Amino acid sequence: MMMHSGTKLLRYVQLLDSALPIGGFSHSFGLEAYTHDGRIQTTAQLEHFIRGQLHSSLVRLDGLAIKGVYQAIEQQNAALLALYDKRVHAQRTPRELRESGHKMGKRLLKLARSLYPWMDFVLIDEAVQEHGAFCGITTIHGYINYQLEIELDEAVTGHLYTSVNAYVNSALRLLPIGQTEAQMLIQKLLNDIDSEWSQIRDDDPEDMHSFGIAQEIYAMRHESLPARLFMS
Template sequence: MMQSGTKLLQYVQLLDSALPIGGFSHSFGLEAYTHDGTIRTTAELKQFIRSQLHSSLIRIDGLAIKGVYQAMEEQDSALLALYDKRVHAQRTPREIRESGHKMGKRLLKLARSLYPWMDFSLIDEAVQVHGAYCGITTIHGYILYQLKIGLDEAVTGHLYTSVNAYVNSALRLLPIGQTEAQMLIQKLLDDIGSEWIRIRDDDPEDMHSFGIAQEIYAMRHESLPARLFMS
């Protein structure tokens, strides 16, 4: 039986920004914002990330993980595939869809090596029988459920990795330092918790996004004359 301390450490390992799944290659639209000068300061970056938490990340990723937990509880591969497909379909920009798919595949491959005791039959069935894409949100939830991480911790942890990814991208795009970046992450932790509490009782069927500006900027990214990131 897995000890509670070991379970916590395995969870923390999944939140590490150095996890080799390719996240460092993506800015998730932020590069387009900095390219035209829309985001130039830490204050503007903070507002951008807060808007993403409110309009997109909580309402798609948060509810999707809740749906994954429901599918895992019921051992329903069709339901698992359904929520995975809905996340994929609601990522309007092509680069964002592809990045989520690629990182999810890499995380699944890594998980098979890290957790040889884990049961991957349900996700395999979701892919082979029901055409799931294996997006990063789905795979993260799938792993955390089997690590027996509570739903609230699973969602807020996943959203923390998203915030961390934005801030790490900003370190390469904006004139901000490591200490300033960590202070920004610290300030955003309350936003993660409060945004999730606001919708945690919603049905996963209601997942949606209204981050239209971010989607437009993310679509513009692929036509930038020079790029540091793949998205």
């Protein structure tokens, strides 16, 4: 389906909306454990944490995974698509993060079938049915963006933006910060999104990796907190 450039932009903006009903509002992605222990109490500490996540995990794992998804679709290779999807799933060490990525991805795929009835889902269905893909949120985001004719760079940076936005929205419920302060933080981090992706955009997707060890440990501890506001 050929889309008018304006329509394509609007479809993409809708996909990045934090209000998309895929369950993201229920997850802090480990941030709640940090705030519970008092490790993150200020906007400056939150900014440092998110920058660390962009550098150690989000860009190098999710960003390269989306690049791999694009390559798999271009080759019409369902096995390769499933491989990248499973590698992202396996590298999310904390159980809650694996489950949240899987659930959100399945919800996004279901939503996409309703929003885009013209979209071709044959390859992703084959990846699931014949090659055991998990349909993680990163994979499905990349798959939909490719179908929407979004360029790779925009697809990756858009996904990274939604991740940053999710952290900040979680912080609004966990920390004494206001909406204006939150938006100013997101604005500051936009340059980090672009610069971090620019550093590794030419890397092979086979090199996807994550080394956010502290975040993984805190995410593992989340399920044992005495009281929890979020599911992860």
